[in-house]
Amino acid sequence: MSALPQRALAEDLENVETQKEYLEYSKTVHDYSPAVKKLIDLVNNYVPDAEKAYAKGAKAIWTGGYRWEPTFLYGLGIIPVSYTEMGRYGFREDMLIAEDYYQFPVETCSMVKCTVGQWHKRLNTGAINRILGSSSSCEPFNLAWEVMREKGYDVFTNEAIYRGPNVQGERLEELVHFMEEQLLDIAEWATGERKVDDGKLRSELVRKNRLIGKLKTILQLRLKHPFYVKTLPIILIANVGFNNYYGKPLEFEAAIDELILEMENEPINQEDLKRVIPLVWAGGTGQEFGVYEAIDLAGGALLGLRDIPYKLVREDIPALEALVRYHYDNGRAGAGIYTRHIIEAEVERLNAKGIIFYGYIGCSFASVDREMWRRYFHERNIPCLNLEGSFQTGQPSGQVLTRVRAFVEMLDANRSRQ
Numbered sequence: 290m291s292a293l294p295q296r297a298l299a300e301d302l303e304n305v306e307t308q309k310e311y312l313e314y315s316k317t318v319h320d321y322s323p324a325v326k327k328l329i330d331l332v333n334n335y336v337p338d339a340e341k342a343y344a345k346g347a348k349a350i351w352t353g354g355y356r357w358e359p360t361f362l363y364g365l366g367i368i369p370v371s372y373t374e375m376g377r378y379g380f381r382e383d384m385l386i387a388e389d390y391y392q393f394p395v396e397t398c399s400m401v402k403c404t405v406g407q408w409h410k411r412l413n414t415g416a417i418n419r420i421l422g423s424s425s426s427c428e429p430f431n432l433a434w435e436v437m438r439e440k441g442y443d444v445f446t447n448e449a450i451y452r453g454p455n456v457q458g459e460r461l462e463e464l465v466h467f468m469e470e471q472l473l474d475i476a477e478w479a480t481g482e483r484k485v486d487d488g489k490l491r492s493e494l495v496r497k498n499r500l501i502g503k504l505k506t507i508l509q510l511r512l513k514h515p516f517y518v519k520t521l522p523i524i525l526i527a528n529v530g531f532n533n534y535y536g537k538p539l540e541f542e543a544a545i546d547e548l549i550l551e552m553e554n555e556p557i558n559q560e561d562l563k564r565v566i567p568l569v570w571a572g573g574t575g576q577e578f579g580v581y582e583a584i585d586l587a588g589g590a591l592l593g594l595r596d597i598p599y600k601l602v603r604e605d606i607p608a609l610e611a612l613v614r615y616h617y618d619n620g621r622a623g624a625g626i627y628t629r630h631i632i633e634a635e636v637e638r639l640n641a642k643g644i645i646f647y648g649y650i651g652c653s654f655a656s657v658d659r660e661m662w663r664r665y666f667h668e669r670n671i672p673c674l675n676l677e678g679s680f681q682t683g684q685p686s687g688q689v690l691t692r693v694r695a696f697v698e699m700l701d702a703n704r705s706r707q
């Protein structure tokens with residue numbers, strides 16, 4: 290693996306500001322890996338290419354990019370375009386549109402304001418005009434969808450799909466039936482027919498299972514090559530790509546296959562294994578990409594991630610039911626305790642030295658979860674760093690970077706003392 294010297298990287302980094310620039314910078318850092326560079330290009334081009342495909346006649350809908358939504362829309366023959374991926378095209382002015390024009394309170398989550406600003410700029414331009422809003426967790430987004438509906442977007446919001454702690458048995462079966470009905474409503478809105486093609490959705494579920502297997506292979510290979518795919522691309526590939534394939538499932542899978550081959554053929558570097566500080570990232574995909582670079586430069590490696598799909602989808606039952614049960618069986622279906630189990634399993638799997646929690650300023654919903662998790666893991670003597678950041682582009686604040694560096698250095702010092 291030929292990589293630029295660390296000092297040269299740090300100097301280059303001083304000139305990097307926007308998310309697009311971080312991604313270009315990351316391509317130079319991964320000069321040795323054609324596969325990583327292809328994956329970064331897929332990240333960078335996701336939204337613009339989906340918009341171009343839409344302009345040429347493909348069906349595309351703005352949607353959340355992580356849970357059941359992308360798989361379901363692919364199964365309907367529609368490109369899911371993740372609105373949470375619009376952050377990298379956003380600027381301060383998008384936030385101001387939300388605050389000044391739409392009168393969103395200043396303290397509203399920056400992700401929501403940035404997305405509203407981006408949608409506003411696309412009004413009456415012939416851009417993708419349908420939004421699938423899933424009202425499971427976020428009140429500010431509920432407001433954003435209503436505002437966009439008034440402005441002329443075709444918005445569909447389903448009822449909250451939430452599984453409380455310890456929900457099992459008959460109550461779980463009721464929830465399964467409820468969500469199936471919700472998905473049929475969405476199918477009717479999106480395609481004009483209140484039905485789902487079992488064969489098409491099933492082939493998406495099979496693809497998902499196949500890719501989850503490949504993701505697990507990459508995670509295992511990262512234990513041998515912790516720095517081959519650095520923090521920024523791994524979080525984007527694992528958290529984002531494995532959920533929505535950046536709108537291009539075939540190209541995404543081909544790049545993943547190439548990455549696995551590269552990593553399998555890479556000689557193991559014993560020095561890397563000695564110096565790596567294994568960390569678990571227990572937050573959303575923060576848009577302040579400088580945080581990830583700070584982790585790399587301090588010698589940390591995010592070997593565990595909270596948001597990636599670990600379980601397989603059942604293939605022995607009707608596809609719609611399988612997708613619903615998969616949703617209720619995974620961390621993002623509801624109560625924070627399900628997610629805590631995932632974090633805990635990752636800490637144990639990796640013998641992780643610390644956990645980084647990351648959330649957005651203004652998100653009261655996620656900050657409660659984070660505080661509960663932090664207390665839980667502190668009681669078990671696992672060091673945690675709780676970060677709050679902004680969604681808008683630009684460099685993270687010096688304070689955030691200082692905290693990341695100090696945390697990783699503290700873990701390194703702890704290890705030396707052991």
Ligand code: SF4
Nearest residue numbers: 398400427429649652
């Ligand atoms: S970070 Fe919180 S407030 Fe912001 S969009 Fe996500 S759930 Fe909503």
